[in-house]
Amino acid sequence: DGGITQSPKYLFRKEGQNVTLSCEQNLNHDAMYWYRQDPGQGLRLIYYSQIVNDFQKGDIAEGYSVSREKKESFPLTVTSAQKNPTAFYLCASTDRVGTEAFFGQGTRLTVV
Amino acid sequence: RKEVEQDPGPFNVPEGATVAFNCTYSNSASQSFFWYRQDCRKEPKLLMSVYSSGNEDGRFTAQLNRASQYISLLIRDSKLSDSATYLCVVNTPGFQKLVFGTGTRLLVSP
Numbered sequence: 001d002g003g004i005t006q007s008p009k010y011l012f013r014k015e016g017q018n019v020t021l022s023c024e025q026n027l028n029h030d031a032m033y034w035y036r037q038d039p040g041q042g043l044r045l046i047y048y049s050q051i052v053n054d055f056q057k058g059d060i061a062e063g064y065s066v067s068r069e070k071k072e073s074f075p076l077t078v079t080s081a082q083k084n085p086t087a088f089y090l091c092a093s094t095d096r097v098g099t100e101a102f103f104g105q106g107t108r109l110t111v112v
Numbered sequence: 113r114k115e116v117e118q119d120p121g122p123f124n125v126p127e128g129a130t131v132a133f134n135c136t137y138s139n140s141a142s143q144s145f146f147w148y149r150q151d152c153r154k155e156p157k158l159l160m161s162v163y164s165s166g167n168e169d170g171r172f173t174a175q176l177n178r179a180s181q182y183i184s185l186l187i188r189d190s191k192l193s194d195s196a197t198y199l200c201v202v203n204t205p206g207f208q209k210l211v212f213g214t215g216t217r218l219l220v221s222p
Contacts, residue, residue: 103155103157105155
């Protein structure tokens with residue numbers, strides 16, 4: 001079945017550590033996105049990528065980094081520079097003609 | 113002005129009621145519009161796309177008003193299972209990114 005997979009589902013990070021969240025899709029979609037959602041809030045765009053080896057900052061990119069070495073993969077690294085990383089992280093993908101976005105099940109990151 | 117704005121609610125309605133949500137967008141060149149539903153602690157899922165001519169899917173009707181730059185979602189005969197957060201999504205010109213509204217929370221009570 002085609003879809004988008006995020007892992008892990010839950011992640012705990014110590015202060016000062018970098019962690020990487022995985023996002024893989026087998027939908028052959030060109031565009032991929034990372035969003036952050038805080039409790040009771042909407043989705044805020046962190047980074048997005050339209051093609052391999054290219055990505056753009058979203059509204060809240062500080063403290064995050066991404067790569068897009070393969071079409072199907074768009075990992076997000078939460079660096080120690082992100083001061084308040086505890087949140088629900090969602091990865092999504094779309095094809096280039098503006099149709100619906102497909103989401104992964106999300107990763108809940110908690111700083112301990 | 114935010115790119116996409118929604119009334120956060122919550123909207124508290126009894127079963128069987130009709131409820132409507134609006135969402136405004138700032139970029140007049142936006143081309144694609146969607147309504148998503150998000151249940152608590154879950155990922156958003158597509159409810160329906162919004163077309164210029166309006167579209168209906170069972171109890172749900174979506175409309176687009178380009179002149180006033182808003183989209184709407186109408187839910188008729190509300191069910192308890194309709195309780196969720198409804199997110200408005202706009203795709204900017206060139207399909208470069210999806211912009212989400214903050215969502216409108218709906219609570220349907222018996």
